[in-house]
Amino acid sequence: MKTIRDLDIAGKRVLIRVDFNVPMDEERRITDDLRIRTALPTLTYALEQKAKVILCSHLGRPKGRRIEEYSLAPVAGYLGEILARPVTLAPDCVGGEVEALVSSMQEGDVVMLENLRFHPGEQANDPEFAKRLAGLADVYINNAFAVSHRAHASVVGVPAYCREKGAGFLLARELEYFHRSIDDPVRPLAAMVGGAKVSSKLGALENMLTRVDRLLIGGAMANTFLKSRGFDVGASRVEDDLLESARQLLADAAAKGVRVYLPVDVIAADRFAPDAVCKQVTIQDIPAGWMALDIGPATVLCFNEALADARTIIWNGPMGAFEMDAFARGTMAMAHTLGTSHALTITGGGDSNAAVRKFGEAENITYMSTGGGAFLMLMEGRELPGVRALAD
Numbered sequence: 001m002k003t004i005r006d007l008d009i010a011g012k013r014v015l016i017r018v019d020f021n022v023p024m025d026e027e028r029r030i031t032d033d034l035r036i037r038t039a040l041p042t043l044t045y046a047l048e049q050k051a052k053v054i055l056c057s058h059l060g061r062p063k064g065r066r067i068e069e070y071s072l073a074p075v076a077g078y079l080g081e082i083l084a085r086p087v088t089l090a091p092d093c094v095g096g097e098v099e100a101l102v103s104s105m106q107e108g109d110v111v112m113l114e115n116l117r118f119h120p121g122e123q124a125n126d127p128e129f130a131k132r133l134a135g136l137a138d139v140y141i142n143n144a145f146a147v148s149h150r151a152h153a154s155v156v157g158v159p160a161y162c163r164e165k166g167a168g169f170l171l172a173r174e175l176e177y178f179h180r181s182i183d184d185p186v187r188p189l190a191a192m193v194g195g196a197k198v199s200s201k202l203g204a205l206e207n208m209l210t211r212v213d214r215l216l217i218g219g220a221m222a223n224t225f226l227k228s229r230g231f232d233v234g235a236s237r238v239e240d241d242l243l244e245s246a247r248q249l250l251a252d253a254a255a256k257g258v259r260v261y262l263p264v265d266v267i268a269a270d271r272f273a274p275d276a277v278c279k280q281v282t283i284q285d286i287p288a289g290w291m292a293l294d295i296g297p298a299t300v301l302c303f304n305e306a307l308a309d310a311r312t313i314i315w316n317g318p319m320g321a322f323e324m325d326a327f328a329r330g331t332m333a334m335a336h337t338l339g340t341s342h343a344l345t346i347t348g349g350g351d352s353n354a355a356v357r358k359f360g361e362a363e364n365i366t367y368m369s370t371g372g373g374a375f376l377m378l379m380e381g382r383e384l385p386g387v388r389a390l391a392d
Contacts, residue, residue, distance in 0.1 A: 001390050002166035004042060004141050009051040011107055015137035016042065016168060017154050019144040019370065020057040020075045028074045034353070035146070036079060038370055042143045042168035043083070043110075050107040054136055055079075056093060056116055056154055057144070064120030076112040087112055093119065094132040102136050122153050130157025143168025145175075146371035148386030159389040167390055170370065175387065177367045178378050181346050182211055186311040192303070192334065194219030195317030195351065198242050204316070204379035205249055209258050214310070216261045216303050218295045218319035218330065225250065225262055226283055234268070234286040261306050265296030267320065267327055274324050294320025295330035304337050313338060316348045316375065318355050332359045339364035348375030 004014075018039045023031045030036075046053050060070040073089050080087035085108075090098045093113035101111060113136075116122040121129025130153040134140065140162040142148065147155055148171065159165045167175075181189070191212045193201060198221045208215060217225055223236040228246035253260045263283060268290045269276035280296045281287070295303070307313060315338060322331035332355075338345045339361030347353055347365055349372035356362050369375045374384055 001172075001387065003172045004045060004166050004168055007139055007164055007166050009046060009049050009139050012051055012138040012164075013054060013102060013105065013136065014046050014051040014139045014141060015054045015056060015133070015158070015162075016046065016141045017144045017147075017158070018055050018057050018168075019146040020055075020072065020079075021059050021146075022075065024074060028069070030074060030078050033078065034368075035370055036075070036082065038170050039143055039168070040082065042141065042170060045169070046141075047083075047085075047108055047110070051139075052102075052105040052107060053110045054102060054105075054113065055087075055110065056113045056133065058117040058122065058147070058154075059115050060117070062115060062117050064117065064123070066118045070115050070117070072112055072115050079110075079112070083110065085110065090114055094129065094136075099136065116152075116154050123150075125151050125153045125157050127157060129153050131161050134158045134161035137162065139164040139166075141166055141168045142386050142390060143170045144386070145171045145369070145374050147374070148371070148384040149374040149377040151385045155386040156389040159392065165390055167387075171387070173367075174369055174371065174374075177346055177369070178375075181312050181314055181344060182378070185211075186344065188213040188310045189312045190214040190216065190307055190310040190314070192216040192218070192307070192313065192315045193317050194221065194319045194331075195349070196220045196237065198224045198239050198246060201317070201376060202242065202245060202249075204376050206252075207379060207381040209249070209253050209256050212258060214259045214261065214306050215253060216306055218263060218299070218303070218334075219317050220292075220321075221317070222263050222295075223292055229262075231283050232286065232288075233283075233292060234288055234290045236286065236291040259306070261303060263292070263295045263299040264302055265298040266292035267294035267296055267330070269293050269326070272321070274326060276326065278326050293324075294322075294327040297329075300330060300333045303334060307337060307341065307343075310341070310343050312344045312346075313341060314346050314348065314379075315352050316379070318351050322351075322355050322358070331355045335359040335361045348372065348379075
């Protein structure tokens with residue numbers, strides 16, 4: 001797979017697929033610019049090469065309709081401030097007006113196409129829509145790791161119509177770090193997985209058993225594993241249809257010599273609310289009708305011991321409902337553990353990254369992946385469609 005550095009882009013129209021699907025407040029001010037700033041090295045390089053830079057992204061879920069609250073106008077304005085040069089927002093992402101605007105571009109100009117998802121052809125990977133997008137450019141660059149698991153027109157359709165194509169620095173860096181952590185890790189390799197659902201991560205967990213030395217499971221998904229082992233978890237969130245899958249995964253781990261760590265105590269509450277009655281209990285003593293909403297201090301000690309000599313650590317998913325202070329201590333403790341570790345540490349997924357930032361450890365993590373779904377697909381051992389499209 002080529003990168004943007006391998007291509008001659010000087011003076012050419014370069015269509016860069018970025019992921020600027022950033023959170024905004026009610027005033028449409030950007031509240032987290034991580035996805036914009038991680039794209040900057042690629043954009044800066046293209047401008048240094050005197051390319052004509054055309055950016056395309058989606059924002060939100062307008063479902064194929066033009067909805068002004070999902071316009072990329074605030075993003076274009078914000079990016080212009082960072083780059084200290086005008087970023088022109090196109091009236092659409094395809095059509096005569098857009099083609100005329102692109103045709104008038106000079107070297108070093110930056111045009112941002114309007115929200116791709118204003119057109120149903122984007123998510124449907126419509127060939128005609130992809131062809132019209134590709135017609136705007138001489139070179140296509142995918143710098144959007146976070147959407148590279150989706151078979152959308154701007155991700156897999158456009159490359160089919162572009163002879164010159166490659167990865168941006170962000171996409172290449174994501175793949176490099178994943179390779180370092182999974183395909184060729186310094187061992188021991190430990191994976192810490194949390195979040196709400198086993199169903200969304202079962203494939204990743206199964207694949208991890210062939211790669212990791214230790215597997216730590218927390219968050220609400222741990223309840224399903226605990227119940228599969230015969231523990232009464234009260235009113236905790238459980239996926240009953242996956243109890244047998246959980247039992248089988250634990251059996252497979254034992255057969256492969258992979259040590260699995262589950263919570264030994266939890267912070268239980270009588271309801272899911274900031275002012276709920278809470279108490280620390282062992283997993284044998286969760287009160288009837290109560291729910292486990294965070295790992296407890298004994299589990300933190302156990303997890304810390306499991307990670308103490310790890311040389312590579314991957315973290316995907318929080319250990320509890322960390323958005324509420326009453327249930328944030330477990331996730332906070334593990335964020336600090338990774339932040340002070342001498343291991344290669346990689347976090348993947350929006351919640352994990354949000355937790356690391358919330359608890360002040362972002363600068364102490366080796367690498368924070370920008371993609372949740374794409375990260376999980378790689379953890380499942382599957383090739384990303386967006387990456388495959390660059391090699392075709």
